[in-house]
Amino acid sequence: MPRLTTVLAFSLLTSACGGGPNISDVEYSVSENIATVVNVSWSLDESADAYVEYGHDEQFDLKTSISTGESHSVSLLGLKPEADAQFRVVVSNDDGDVAGEAYDVTTGPLTNAFPTLAGEGEGDAGGWMLAPMIGTSTGPVIMNPDGNIVWAWIDESGLDVYRARISQDGKSVIYNAASVSGDPADDAKLVRVALDGSSVEEIPVELLAHDFVEHEDGTIGAMVVEYDETGEIRGDALVEIAPDGTQNVVWSAFDCFDPETQDPGEDSGWTFGNALDYSLEQDAYYLGMRNFSGIIKIPRADFSCEWVFGGEANTFEFSAGSATFLHQHQFHVMDDSIVVFDNDGYGGMASRVVEYDVDFEAQTAEESWSYTDVTLYTFVLGDVTRLDDGDTLVTWSVSGQIDRISPNGDVDWTLNTGVGAVFGFNTVVDSLYQ
Amino acid sequence: MKHLLTLIPSIVLLTGCPSATEELLLTDENNYNFVGILEVESIPTAEAADLNICWDQIVQDIQCHDTDPVSDIDNISLIRIPYLSETEVAEGLAGQGLQQADVSGYIEYQPDGNTCVSLSDMSLFGTEIDLEAEFNEQGGTFLLLLTTGIEPGVGVRVLAFLDPTAGETNTQVDIPDGCGALDVTVDLQSMPRLSVPAEQPSWPISWSDLSVDAQGFDLDLNRIDGVQVGYFGDKTPADLESEFLDLELVAEQLFQITIEAGSSSDLSEAVDANGNQFAGFNKDGLWLIALRCSRCSNPAPVFLTFVDPVVEP
Numbered sequence: 001m002p003r004l005t006t007v008l009a010f011s012l013l014t015s016a017c018g019g020g021p022n023i024s025d026v027e028y029s030v031s032e033n034i035a036t037v038v039n040v041s042w043s044l045d046e047s048a049d050a051y052v053e054y055g056h057d058e059q060f061d062l063k064t065s066i067s068t069g070e071s072h073s074v075s076l077l078g079l080k081p082e083a084d085a086q087f088r089v090v091v092s093n094d095d096g097d098v099a100g101e102a103y104d105v106t107t108g109p110l111t112n113a114f115p116t117l118a119g120e121g122e123g124d125a126g127g128w129m130l131a132p133m134i135g136t137s138t139g140p141v142i143m144n145p146d147g148n149i150v151w152a153w154i155d156e157s158g159l160d161v162y163r164a165r166i167s168q169d170g171k172s173v174i175y176n177a178a179s180v181s182g183d184p185a186d187d188a189k190l191v192r193v194a195l196d197g198s199s200v201e202e203i204p205v206e207l208l209a210h211d212f213v214e215h216e217d218g219t220i221g222a223m224v225v226e227y228d229e230t231g232e233i234r235g236d237a238l239v240e241i242a243p244d245g246t247q248n249v250v251w252s253a254f255d256c257f258d259p260e261t262q263d264p265g266e267d268s269g270w271t272f273g274n275a276l277d278y279s280l281e282q283d284a285y286y287l288g289m290r291n292f293s294g295i296i297k298i299p300r301a302d303f304s305c306e307w308v309f310g311g312e313a314n315t316f317e318f319s320a321g322s323a324t325f326l327h328q329h330q331f332h333v334m335d336d337s338i339v340v341f342d343n344d345g346y347g348g349m350a351s352r353v354v355e356y357d358v359d360f361e362a363q364t365a366e367e368s369w370s371y372t373d374v375t376l377y378t379f380v381l382g383d384v385t386r387l388d389d390g391d392t393l394v395t396w397s398v399s400g401q402i403d404r405i406s407p408n409g410d411v412d413w414t415l416n417t418g419v420g421a422v423f424g425f426n427t428v429v430d431s432l433y434q
Numbered sequence: 435m436k437h438l439l440t441l442i443p444s445i446v447l448l449t450g451c452p453s454a455t456e457e458l459l460l461t462d463e464n465n466y467n468f469v470g471i472l473e474v475e476s477i478p479t480a481e482a483a484d485l486n487i488c489w490d491q492i493v494q495d496i497q498c499h500d501t502d503p504v505s506d507i508d509n510i511s512l513i514r515i516p517y518l519s520e521t522e523v524a525e526g527l528a529g530q531g532l533q534q535a536d537v538s539g540y541i542e543y544q545p546d547g548n549t550c551v552s553l554s555d556m557s558l559f560g561t562e563i564d565l566e567a568e569f570n571e572q573g574g575t576f577l578l579l580l581t582t583g584i585e586p587g588v589g590v591r592v593l594a595f596l597d598p599t600a601g602e603t604n605t606q607v608d609i610p611d612g613c614g615a616l617d618v619t620v621d622l623q624s625m626p627r628l629s630v631p632a633e634q635p636s637w638p639i640s641w642s643d644l645s646v647d648a649q650g651f652d653l654d655l656n657r658i659d660g661v662q663v664g665y666f667g668d669k670t671p672a673d674l675e676s677e678f679l680d681l682e683l684v685a686e687q688l689f690q691i692t693i694e695a696g697s698s699s700d701l702s703e704a705v706d707a708n709g710n711q712f713a714g715f716n717k718d719g720l721w722l723i724a725l726r727c728s729r730c731s732n733p734a735p736v737f738l739t740f741v742d743p744v745v746e747p
Contacts, residue, residue, distance in 0.1 A: 035695070082696070109656075109696035116656040136585040136729040214621025267562070349516050349538050349568070375517055377538035380558070418654075419532040420587040420733065 035108025054087035088179025113137035140164030189423035234269030344427030516574030637701035660726035
């Protein structure tokens with residue numbers, strides 16, 4: 001296992017300005033494996049909450065999550081490659097947050113397996129982005145709101161990587177390595193990479209498919225392919241993987257739908273699930289099914305199919321004139337609306353995003369907004385996130401483009417890859433420490 | 435004079451005091467000039483038809499290197515670029531003019547010994563081409579790539595355009611030989627050479643100051659994944675201009691480093707095909723240093739310069 005670089009600095013006992021617990025034994029090192037990650041540890045002379053604030057140009061505009069105790073360690077995420085940075089430990093006490101001595105550190109280069117990226121336009125993406133890059137090299141990357149890659153990992157398995165998330169414990173990036181082209185891969189797995197790249201854990205998941213989520217307790221909910229008893233009909237199931245590794249199938253498409261009466265007749269299989277989200281508030285999964293052109297709500301309380309939004313098994317009434325979506329991929333379910341990445345509903349060689357105002361009780365829906373760039377056709381994948389300010393971040397996956405779209409349809413910010421590199425699903429977060 | 439040059443290093447060795455290590459800093463000024471023009475064969479075909487595509491007639495690739503249609507072709511891919519003409523695509527491939535967003539469709543096939551494939555047997559992530567709806571005159575430009583290796587767009591050996599045309603009935607596509615498709619003009623004589631110590635304990639090298647490639651396009655330093663040091667004996671820069679596509683074949687010695695990150699390295703880490711380590715610019719003759727981007731669509735070095743070994747007194 002690769003080891004961390006030599007410790008770069010020790011500090012003598014220092015007292016945070018303003019009194020309170022004393023900070024000592026500050027040690028830091030740039031990770032040898034992912035050279036934008038800086039590992040920092042320190043001690044306090046009494047148990048207290050503490051965190052690190054850090055950044056470039058002495059801005060200290062990034063901060064880690066808070067840890068409690070006398071001994072602390074954290075990995076600083078989000079720094080740019082080959083750049084000078086500064087950090088300082090901050091201790092919380094009765095008088096508020098008190099910052100200690102500032103340290104300088106220089107990050108190293110990231111792998112050259114992925115292109116250098118930078119967004120263009122006004123503002124930024126509206127959040128940090130975790131998105132697998134697929135192409136000449138494949139693996140999860142983290143991009144800062146400006147679109148610069150600040151963390152990268154190469155997956156050498158030769159499998160497809162569609163989703164990456166920071167783990168709930170804040171210690172690793174989890175991604176799926178699977179195959180959805182033809183038959184599922186025998187060696188499909190979830191991969192957990194330590195934030196500093198110092199360890200890799202593989203969790204084999206039979207017939208793993210496009211997408212997964214992680215719950216607060218560390219349980220992972222993942223899409224898997226499921227065949228009927230004849231092996232001829234390809235449906236979908238959800239498996240939950242407990243922190244102890246136990247795997248249980250909790251939901252099956254065959255329990256909700258009947259392939260004899262509900263079959264859109266696609267060559268690629270029966271339901272062909274392709275996207276998964278989870279609502280903590282609802283404690284429910286939302287599963288997108290490509291061939292059904294629908295999104296199912298699956299409450300964890302009973303793993304039923306509470307409703308299906310759109311397509312073959314639709315349970316909603318759509319207002320006259322509302323667009324229908326076809327072969328959609330990712331989506332964003334909100335309190336009273338859904339925005340969908342619609343791969344084929346526009347027709348021809350263009351994809352779009354469509355938003356619907358939705359009354360989930362009455363199960364009625366009406367198209368309220370859409371955006372189409374007729375030059376972009378995302379024939380597979382694609383993701384959409386509604387940002388807090390009302391803008392929409394659209395990931396045109398196989399077009400290698402991410403756009404921030406205003407409500408009036410202006411592209412305020414855009415990010416492009418060169419030819420040969422595309423994006424998987426895009427997990428957008430306000431902070432890398434949530 | 436030759437005797438004097440060889441004598442001086444001996445004296446240095448005797449004194450046991452090698453000169454201090456100097457970093458070799460590559461600059462835009464030292465770079466060669468490259469112009470590449472791709473003339474890609476365009477093959478008219480029937481619209482909305484399931485073509486039979488064969489490449490068994492290929493003898494040489496676009497660099498005019500011998501090519502075995504069975505053992506050298508690992509992947510066949512068809513890329514649809516809806517809003518660019520064939521000319522614009524060819525220019526983009528030769529330069530840096532293509533974005534992934536220009537591409538609206540990609541299907542592939544790994545032949546595993548076959549030399550023909552039906553268009554309907556090509557797919558991506560299980561998605562096949564809808565021939566009726568997508569393969570027609572209005573569909574844009576269709577570029578067929580035959581590659582060694584299976585990384586998309588990398589290792590291109592032969593390429594051709596498929597041109598679905600209304601009224602055309604041809605459903606048999608025989609990919610023509612690649613030799614002649616690439617017209618290269620290089621200037622290896624105008625750039626100033628890089629003076630380097632003939633011998634020193636190591637050869638740290640940096641290309642962090644480079645801003646453009648040999649074609650004058652903005653250079654993404656993060657795309658550089660290889661450094662080469664070549665020795666060409668008595669050949670002249672003019673000789674290499676005429677043998678540019680065969681540089682790696684005509685080199686008497688070729689040392690290489692794989693770069694995984696960053697914009698610096700050390701030539702002392704370079705090894706040849708037999709595992710011999712680069713030991714210095716210790717022979718009279720023509721030496722060059724090149725930077726490679728194996729994932730770029732253009733296989734030409736992004737940087738190349740000749741070095742003048744200097745024996746320090």
